[in-house]
Amino acid sequence: MDNSMKDQIRQKADRIESILSSFLPEETGYQKPVISAMNYTMNAGGKRLRPMLMEETYLMFGGTDRDMIEPFMAAIEMIHTYSLIHDDLPALDNDDYRRGRKTAHIVYGEAMAILAGDGLLNYAFETASKAFRGDSRDSVIGRAFQVLAAKPGIYGMIGGQTADVADEDKDITLDELMFIHKNKTSALIECSMMIGAILAGADQESIRTMEEIAEKIGLAFQIRDDILDITGSQEELGKPVGSDEKNNKNTYVSIKGLDRATEDVLRYTREAIDLFDTLPCKNAYLRRLLLYLSGRDN
Amino acid sequence: MDNSMKDQIRQKADRIESILSSFLPEETGYQKPVISAMNYTMNAGGKRLRPMLMEETYLMFGGTDRDMIEPFMAAIEMIHTYSLIHDDLPALDNDDYRRGRKTAHIVYGEAMAILAGDGLLNYAFETASKAFRGDSRDSVIGRAFQVLAAKPGIYGMIGGQTADVADEDKDITLDELMFIHKNKTSALIECSMMIGAILAGADQESIRTMEEIAEKIGLAFQIRDDILDITGSQEELGKPVGSDEKNNKNTYVSIKGLDRATEDVLRYTREAIDLFDTLPCKNAYLRRLLLYLSGRDN
Numbered sequence: 371m372d373n374s375m376k377d378q379i380r381q382k383a384d385r386i387e388s389i390l391s392s393f394l395p396e397e398t399g400y401q402k403p404v405i406s407a408m409n410y411t412m413n414a415g416g417k418r419l420r421p422m423l424m425e426e427t428y429l430m431f432g433g434t435d436r437d438m439i440e441p442f443m444a445a446i447e448m449i450h451t452y453s454l455i456h457d458d459l460p461a462l463d464n465d466d467y468r469r470g471r472k473t474a475h476i477v478y479g480e481a482m483a484i485l486a487g488d489g490l491l492n493y494a495f496e497t498a499s500k501a502f503r504g505d506s507r508d509s510v511i512g513r514a515f516q517v518l519a520a521k522p523g524i525y526g527m528i529g530g531q532t533a534d535v536a537d538e539d540k541d542i543t544l545d546e547l548m549f550i551h552k553n554k555t556s557a558l559i560e561c562s563m564m565i566g567a568i569l570a571g572a573d574q575e576s577i578r579t580m581e582e583i584a585e586k587i588g589l590a591f592q593i594r595d596d597i598l599d600i601t602g603s604q605e606e607l608g609k610p611v612g613s614d615e616k617n618n619k620n621t622y623v624s625i626k627g628l629d630r631a632t633e634d635v636l637r638y639t640r641e642a643i644d645l646f647d648t649l650p651c652k653n654a655y656l657r658r659l660l661l662y663l664s665g666r667d668n
Numbered sequence: 669m670d671n672s673m674k675d676q677i678r679q680k681a682d683r684i685e686s687i688l689s690s691f692l693p694e695e696t697g698y699q700k701p702v703i704s705a706m707n708y709t710m711n712a713g714g715k716r717l718r719p720m721l722m723e724e725t726y727l728m729f730g731g732t733d734r735d736m737i738e739p740f741m742a743a744i745e746m747i748h749t750y751s752l753i754h755d756d757l758p759a760l761d762n763d764d765y766r767r768g769r770k771t772a773h774i775v776y777g778e779a780m781a782i783l784a785g786d787g788l789l790n791y792a793f794e795t796a797s798k799a800f801r802g803d804s805r806d807s808v809i810g811r812a813f814q815v816l817a818a819k820p821g822i823y824g825m826i827g828g829q830t831a832d833v834a835d836e837d838k839d840i841t842l843d844e845l846m847f848i849h850k851n852k853t854s855a856l857i858e859c860s861m862m863i864g865a866i867l868a869g870a871d872q873e874s875i876r877t878m879e880e881i882a883e884k885i886g887l888a889f890q891i892r893d894d895i896l897d898i899t900g901s902q903e904e905l906g907k908p909v910g911s912d913e914k915n916n917k918n919t920y921v922s923i924k925g926l927d928r929a930t931e932d933v934l935r936y937t938r939e940a941i942d943l944f945d946t947l948p949c950k951n952a953y954l955r956r957l958l959l960y961l962s963g964r965d966n
Contacts, residue, residue, distance in 0.1 A: 400847045401827035403834045408822075456786060461778035480759035481833050484782065488754060488789060489822045489830075495793050496817035502810030512800030512810060519794035524706075524787045529699035532787075535779050536701045549698045 386418040393444035393497050407478040407486035411451050414471050420446045420562040427566025430653035438501050442565050445498040449522045452490035514568045521561035530554035542620050556588025586642035590635045590664035596621040639664040684716040691742035705776040705784035709749050712769050718744045718860040725864025728951035740863050743796040747820045750788035812866045819859035828852035840918050854886025884940035888933045888962035894919040937962040
């Protein structure tokens with residue numbers, strides 16, 4: 371892997387870290403237990419890719435208003451984090467550790483982990499709603515809100531998670547697997563890049579192009595994840611390899627084979643970058659970040 | 669109890685029922701399991717008091733735009749319903765039945781009940797966001813959104829629920845009990861009445877007055893609930909009596925005594941109605957509904 375790209379991502383993530391911190395609720399009052407569990411998981415690290423994609427898209431389309439973009443950057447990371455807390459619960463994936471750190475329900479108990487997930491999902495909307503300010507920009511913020519509410523929901527992330535949970539241990543079709551990958555993985559990436567474009571005032575066509583780019587990058591990222599689960603090292607994958615096979619999970623590789631899966635990662639990535647290059651504006655870092663996410667910048 | 673008031677509420681609730689139905693997602697696609705669990709609980713009955721309070725407040729302040737108020741009416745009921753699904757989970761109250769019907773996790777399993785709660789909370793915001801339409805009214809809708817996100821959250825309903833869960837089986841002070849009652853019960857009533865006023869274009873002072881009225885009615889309602897748990901019948905209370913004592917729960921009655929609790933219900937109700945009567949507009953049904961909620965219209 372190219373160290374300078376890794377370093378660049380780390381630097382950007384550090385800056386985003388301090389933005390996120392400024393939006394976290396104070397651990398005080400009778401509701402302190404739930405806030406502690408929320409902040410514990412928000413502070414558990416991560417590459418902050420979703421707020422990063424949002425911010426870079428916003429900058430690319432000429433956005434300059436920090437008070438507008440930052441609440442949405444915090445909101446998308448809160449939504450991502452709530453989904454991790456609930457996914458890790460005993461009734462779902464039953465994971466005691468994530469990135470080497472105990473999960474929320476292990477530290478705070480199951481009841482508080484459920485409430486912390488609810489708290490983060492709700493606080494995401496509360497945080498983003500702070501961008502409204504009673505002037506003509508509220509229509510653009512309202513449009514961003516529609517995307518912030520739609521992509522993580524039942525026709526997006528939760529929909530993908532539902533299919534994944536409902537059909538565990540079943541043989542699923544490629545059609546259903548694509549549904550799961552698109553919704554579990556691509557939806558929040560689409561959400562991030564669309565909101566960056568919307569808030570910067572991009573035209574409808576550019577917003578739609580960002581959605582397509584994000585969908586393809588999400589698929590490339592997820593198929594690559596399925597490949598690394600077989601061929602990669604724990605370090606590359608960021609979690610133990612072989613877990614899909616252990617869990618009897620149909621993956622892109624088990625359905626289409628390794629060669630075809632590898633080709634498709636390349637194809638989705640190339641299609642995404644070709645679309646990116648048709649945009650009326652440029653952001654070299656974002657372009658490289660998209661390549662990095664699909665494993666092409668290494 | 670005055671039958672005509674009960675009948676009137678039932679008639680209004682039936683109308684609201686058909687509005688809510690029109691906002692429920694179709695049970696189709698790979699996400700069908702989560703949508704079924706969401707709709708099962710949304711269709712489990714209930715008096716639909718929160719959307720009713722919202723609509724009556726909207727009408728009182730002269731609101732006429734159905735496309736504006738109805739998505740928010742559906743949203744507040746979705747938020748109330750998600751909170752019931754998650755409250756009933758084994759890790760929280762562990763209730764198998766609610767209003768004589770099996771709870772979501774009994775019918776659909778715990779994983780799907782967690783996702784259905786998440787789905788409803790998220791879909792509430794997705795539904796309300798449909799009210800935005802890219803014109804000058806978006807600022808008022810943005811203001812309503814801020815309240816829709818704040819009152820159910822960690823500084824509202826989830827905050828109250830957290831204190832209730834965290835201090836179960838502990839002796840709590842009157843201060844903490846008031847915090848729990850205000851946030852678990854009053855917060856969504858405040859949310860409903862404030863949004864009705866905001867969307868109808870009420871002035872700041874009237875919105876603030878509605879918040880105060882709602883807080884007091886919520887407290888009167890909840891203290892009355894604590895009283896009925898000791899003195900009432902299962903029919904009056906709508907759930908088995910004596911459950912607070914069984915659960916070693918400090919209640920308003922165990923802290924302040926039955927006489928003082930009864931006085932305080934009267935006092936909060938009178939204060940709420942006195943405030944209501946200072947408003948620049950009238951709604952006789954809403955006034956009577958507020959009295960009914962605190963047990964004074966019987």
